[in-house]
Amino acid sequence: xxxxxxxxxxxxxxxxxxxxxxxxxxxxxxxxxxxxxxxxxxxxxxxxxxxxxxxxxxxxxxxxxxxxxxxxxxxxxxxxxxxxxxxxxxxxxxxxxxxxxxxxxxxxxxxxxxxxxxxxxxxxxxxxxxxxxxxxxxxxxxxxxxxxxxxxxxxxxxxxxxxxxxxxxxxxxxxxxxxxxxxxxxxxxxxxxxxxxxxxxxxxxxxxxxxxxxxxxxxxxxxxxxxxxxxxxxxxxxxxxxxxxxxxxxxxxxxxxxxxxxxxxxxxxxxxxxxxxxxxxxxxxxxxxxxxxxxxxxxxxxxxxxxxxxxxxxxxxxxxxxxxxxxxxxxxxxxxxxxxxxxxxxxxxxxxxxxxxxxxxxxxxxxxxxxxxxxxxxxxxxxxxxxxxxxxxxxx
Numbered sequence: 001x002x003x004x005x006x007x008x009x010x011x012x013x014x015x016x017x018x019x020x021x022x023x024x025x026x027x028x029x030x031x032x033x034x035x036x037x038x039x040x041x042x043x044x045x046x047x048x049x050x051x052x053x054x055x056x057x058x059x060x061x062x063x064x065x066x067x068x069x070x071x072x073x074x075x076x077x078x079x080x081x082x083x084x085x086x087x088x089x090x091x092x093x094x095x096x097x098x099x100x101x102x103x104x105x106x107x108x109x110x111x112x113x114x115x116x117x118x119x120x121x122x123x124x125x126x127x128x129x130x131x132x133x134x135x136x137x138x139x140x141x142x143x144x145x146x147x148x149x150x151x152x153x154x155x156x157x158x159x160x161x162x163x164x165x166x167x168x169x170x171x172x173x174x175x176x177x178x179x180x181x182x183x184x185x186x187x188x189x190x191x192x193x194x195x196x197x198x199x200x201x202x203x204x205x206x207x208x209x210x211x212x213x214x215x216x217x218x219x220x221x222x223x224x225x226x227x228x229x230x231x232x233x234x235x236x237x238x239x240x241x242x243x244x245x246x247x248x249x250x251x252x253x254x255x256x257x258x259x260x261x262x263x264x265x266x267x268x269x270x271x272x273x274x275x276x277x278x279x280x281x282x283x284x285x286x287x288x289x290x291x292x293x294x295x296x297x298x299x300x301x302x303x304x305x306x307x308x309x310x311x312x313x314x315x316x317x318x319x320x321x322x323x324x325x326x327x328x329x330x331x332x333x334x335x336x337x338x339x340x341x342x343x344x345x346x347x348x349x350x351x352x353x354x355x356x357x358x359x360x361x362x363x364x365x366x367x368x369x370x371x372x373x374x375x376x377x378x379x380x381x382x383x384x385x386x387x388x389x390x391x392x393x394x395x396x
Contacts, residue, residue: 025057025083030067037065037088042072049074049084056080062120064088071102071145076111084108086120086161092147094125096132096167099145104172107149114156122147124166126192133168133193136312144168144194150176159183169196170215176203185212190238192216197239202254204228211235218243219269220261224284225254234264241271241299244289246309248281248323256286265295268338272302273330276309277323277348284323296335302363303330305356305379307348320350329357337365342389343374345381352378358391359384 028048035044045062052058056079065088074084092105099105105124108114124147135141147166150158152175159182163170170186173179181198188195197213200206202225212235213219219236222229222244236242242261247253266272273291277284296302305328307321325347342363347353358381365372376392383391 237267
């Protein structure tokens, strides 16, 4: 080999090594910043994040072990793509007073190209906080801390993590765009209040794939201003089901559209797939919502539109909901219902539902009082394929 060729080969090898090191990214282990298992790593994580955020293609690592963590905000924008790799278990403070009025525990804010991964656990230690939740009694209640917030996060992936025993919602997605949530596990007791699995608000292009969620409230809840959400193969239960809403409670709510729940299984939940709006509501709209190929195992209210949603009689029922619901389909939903009324489409008399399709429904009720029934109010759905129970046999 000539000297010239040898020189070129050395240059090529050096470039390859440089590219390899760049693609691997720089690792910022919290242990390098003083973080140790069985100790509080709030300061160590804050320092590691700040250093990693200043470097493109970086990774913050929390290795195996159990760590205590206080309230922390992981803020962008960062220099480039960044990964939060949790392999161990993070434990939140048990005492709500430790949060100093903050409504979250871990917050990711204003970050582009974020990856949250590692198979680790966010343990919210919610057992002491749940008895302090008075939202069932008070219309305007003080919310408790959310386990993980994603605020204004774009082009990002959350995968292979676990959230358990949050004091309030487990994962809250707000103002995000193009966020994928994959293979997450979310757990809390079935009687833990307001522990929604994933709540999405004012966000777009959100996908949830192969999530396993069992909590004391909605497995997935979709708030106002949300567009283009797909939930694929979600396993839900215990909990209150998969919900669009509640909508119409507040002024200036933004429209909801482009919601797809495809595949998945719900087991022993208090509702199945539902759309819920408040009576005496502010105007709003929800459209282009589709629920398909879903299995129900002993689920109460498997298919539900509820435009008189009023938990614990907290609202005035004097006037009908002003949230307009249109272009909705329930297709190929099958299994068993724990309530005799398996299909319940209760729409507003002020703005009746339009373009509703009910197709290929097979829901069996084995309890007392005969076979399953279906109720339709202020809606004339298009009926296609098999209908068990027969569609719209009951009218209120």
